[in-house]
Amino acid sequence: MKQLWFHLMPYTDLPDDFRDNHPSVWVDVHSSLFDPRKAHGMYNDFMDELEYAADCGFDGICVNEHHSNGYGLMPSPNLIASSLARRTSNAALCVMGNSLALYNPPTRVAEEFAMIDCISGGRLIAGFPVGTPMDTCYAYGQNPSMLRERYLEAHDLVMKAWKEKETFSFNGRYNQQRYVNVWPRPVQDDPHPPVWIPGGGSVETWQWCAEMDYVYCYLSYYGYKAGMATMKGFWEEMDRLGKDRNPYRAGFLQFVGVAETEEEAYKLYKEPAEYFYGRCLHVDPRYATPPGYTTEATMRAGIQGQVSRVASDNKTALVVDKKAREFDAILDNGYVIIGTPDQVAEKLKEVAQELHVGQLMLLLQYGNMSRDVAMYNTKLYAEQVLPQLKDIWDDEWQNHWWPKPMAADHRSTPLPRNLEAAE
Amino acid sequence: MSELEISSVAVNGYPCRVWQKGTGAPIGYLAGLAGLPKWPAFAEALAVNHKVIAPSIPGFPGAEGHRELDTTLDWIVAMRELLNGANLEGPPLVGVSIGATLAAEVAAMWPHKVDKLVLVAPFGMYDELHPTASPWAQQGHEFGSLFCKNGDAYSDFIRRPNDADPVEWPIEMARAREASARLLWPMGDTRIIRRLHRIICPTLIVWGADDRLIPKAYAEKFAEAISGPTEIVEIPDAGHLVDLDQPEALAEEVLTFLG
Numbered sequence: 001m002k003q004l005w006f007h008l009m010p011y012t013d014l015p016d017d018f019r020d021n022h023p024s025v026w027v028d029v030h031s032s033l034f035d036p037r038k039a040h041g042m043y044n045d046f047m048d049e050l051e052y053a054a055d056c057g058f059d060g061i062c063v064n065e066h067h068s069n070g071y072g073l074m075p076s077p078n079l080i081a082s083s084l085a086r087r088t089s090n091a092a093l094c095v096m097g098n099s100l101a102l103y104n105p106p107t108r109v110a111e112e113f114a115m116i117d118c119i120s121g122g123r124l125i126a127g128f129p130v131g132t133p134m135d136t137c138y139a140y141g142q143n144p145s146m147l148r149e150r151y152l153e154a155h156d157l158v159m160k161a162w163k164e165k166e167t168f169s170f171n172g173r174y175n176q177q178r179y180v181n182v183w184p185r186p187v188q189d190d191p192h193p194p195v196w197i198p199g200g201g202s203v204e205t206w207q208w209c210a211e212m213d214y215v216y217c218y219l220s221y222y223g224y225k226a227g228m229a230t231m232k233g234f235w236e237e238m239d240r241l242g243k244d245r246n247p248y249r250a251g252f253l254q255f256v257g258v259a260e261t262e263e264e265a266y267k268l269y270k271e272p273a274e275y276f277y278g279r280c281l282h283v284d285p286r287y288a289t290p291p292g293y294t295t296e297a298t299m300r301a302g303i304q305g306q307v308s309r310v311a312s313d314n315k316t317a318l319v320v321d322k323k324a325r326e327f328d329a330i331l332d333n334g335y336v337i338i339g340t341p342d343q344v345a346e347k348l349k350e351v352a353q354e355l356h357v358g359q360l361m362l363l364l365q366y367g368n369m370s371r372d373v374a375m376y377n378t379k380l381y382a383e384q385v386l387p388q389l390k391d392i393w394d395d396e397w398q399n400h401w402w403p404k405p406m407a408a409d410h411r412s413t414p415l416p417r418n419l420e421a422a423e
Numbered sequence: 424m425s426e427l428e429i430s431s432v433a434v435n436g437y438p439c440r441v442w443q444k445g446t447g448a449p450i451g452y453l454a455g456l457a458g459l460p461k462w463p464a465f466a467e468a469l470a471v472n473h474k475v476i477a478p479s480i481p482g483f484p485g486a487e488g489h490r491e492l493d494t495t496l497d498w499i500v501a502m503r504e505l506l507n508g509a510n511l512e513g514p515p516l517v518g519v520s521i522g523a524t525l526a527a528e529v530a531a532m533w534p535h536k537v538d539k540l541v542l543v544a545p546f547g548m549y550d551e552l553h554p555t556a557s558p559w560a561q562q563g564h565e566f567g568s569l570f571c572k573n574g575d576a577y578s579d580f581i582r583r584p585n586d587a588d589p590v591e592w593p594i595e596m597a598r599a600r601e602a603s604a605r606l607l608w609p610m611g612d613t614r615i616i617r618r619l620h621r622i623i624c625p626t627l628i629v630w631g632a633d634d635r636l637i638p639k640a641y642a643e644k645f646a647e648a649i650s651g652p653t654e655i656v657e658i659p660d661a662g663h664l665v666d667l668d669q670p671e672a673l674a675e676e677v678l679t680f681l682g
Contacts, residue, residue: 291600
């Protein structure tokens with residue numbers, strides 16, 4: 001199993017009364033709450049943490065894209081990834097990802113991803129999310145009724161730009177480009193960098209991932225218990241479509257806190273978890289459902305589910321409370337897994353088996369967790385949890401969706417920054 | 424009075440329902456953000472002495488095909504085909520909210536094909552000094568009081584009748600919201616200000632005194648830009664969807680204006 005270290009880059013200094021006195025962490029979060037001088041420290045801490053995770057031996061490090069967001073300070077994950085490309089040497093760089101419909105023209109994504117792939121010597125995982133309603137329709141003003149089609153068209157354009165050897169014209173519904181000719185081009189050109197698709201629980205996305213042979217990543221903040229039903233649905237759909245059950249087709253995100261003892265884990269991770277679930281997920285519900293964002297097929301499935309549930313009065317389904325904000329409830333509902341390295345490894349083995357995932361993404365920094373604690377969490381995980389999980393699946397399955405970098409001895413080594421001191 | 428008649432016009436290959444009722448001089452009626460899930464009291468009041476023709480706009484209850492329409496020009500051409508098919512090439516048009524926007528767009532594009540125009544709280548402009556509210560960034564329970572002075576008037580209008588499909592009805596209501604967003608996202612500005620001067624017919628501009636969605640200041644802006652003779656009327660005790668809040672009072676103003 002692959003284990004990737006994921007950073008959301010949350011602003012760590014939202015006020016204690018944030019929930020009570022501010023409407024939303026997203027879209028209209030107030031600028032007076034942002035102190036650029038503090039953000040200087042945050043960005044540098046966060047990049048230290050990502051680099052440290054790579055040094056510790058995580059298989060990959062992940063960054064993602066959010067806009068006007070108090071828990072995600074990466075409007076451009078590519079800026080961070082390009083720096084990580086220089087400061088790490090072996091970890092996969094998982095950009096999770098670029099919301100294709102927000103780039104004009106979308107070939108910008110083909111170019112920037114190719115740059116990251118060149119700089120890193122072929123370590124890029126190309127993530128293509130549709131993007132959340134808050135990011136796309138509200139912060140970026142995209143029309144929710146056109147978003148998915150724009151996304152799919154932009155995807156086709158980017159993939160063609162990577163594969164096509166000759167300059168070509170693209171006459172799409174939303175994009176017209178007389179000359180498409182991407183320079184630079186990705187190192188991973190046989191045929192292109194691995195593509196991972198973060199998604200919610202929509203059947204159409206599962207079908208599309210199966211058709212395109214992409215990795216589907218369920219990036220939920222609500223942990224393995226809530227993820228169970230979604231992943232079960234995903235694998236049933238793969239069965240129906242005649243795809244194999246290769247666990248590397250699926251990614252899953254889980255918050256984790258490791259410590260020497262259970263008591264220490266509880267003490268260390270309580271505040272950052274409550275900060276995250278209390279303040280960072282305080283999103284104004286008015287922004288959740290722009291009309292047209294959810295397809296009619298998904299809506300229909302949801303309503304039919306409700307109607308049939310009422311009809312059969314079936315109350316046995318596993319219900320996970322998605323509003324927990326106190327640490328005990330956060331733990332009970334499985335949003336965060338904490339414990340000693342052995343306890344965490346045991347639990348994650350179970351999660352991997354039950355959800356049947358091969359690409360496990362871990363949030364080891366969350367909320368206002370300090371760099372020291374994040375690095376402690378990372379080190380313990382890398383030394384004592386990671387080795388216990390890395391061989392899961394490998395006797396049976398191959399990971400066809402992992403970067404194929406240039407051979408290590410063909411890759412450049414950045415010069416030390418201070419040549420004189422180095423001598 | 425005659426019964427409600429139903430027919431259909433194909434626009435880009437998608438059937439759009441046309442409701443018709445009453446006898447006398449024809450009046451075209453283009454409804455607002457909720458479309459026409461039901462035959463409303465306002466249309467009933469007009470139908471006492473007129474033939475009321477109410478075509479469903481693509482994407483609104485009774486019609487699909489909004490996802491074929493990408494640009495304002497696509498919408499305007501679709502509306503021309505819909506109106507032609509509904510025998511509304513010439514008769515006066517009464518539009519409410521998004522229906523008023525499209526009526527005005529068509530009147531600006533083909534000024535000689537509309538005899539008289541009634542615009543009830545049209546979208547189409549956005550002025551930073553008079554920001555409009557978002558008709559989409561709301562929670563379900565907020566729509567009623569945002570769209571109508573009497574929130575129940577809206578909720579009752581979109582409530583599922585007992586004999587309607589419990590799955591398809593809410594999808595149809597959601598589709599109407601999507602269709603309005605498709606044309607008007609994100610701020611309701613179709614750049615109509617560039618075309619309004621082409622409207623030459625007599626135009627009545629109506630605003631609900633308590634419109635919480637579009638400030639009354641826009642009534643003046645429309646009146647100033649339109650070349651034909653204009654008149655502004657404010658209906659008391661009405662919000663944005665005046666036809667739902669005050670059907671009788673609105674019908675009276677419309678009939679007086681049409682003469």
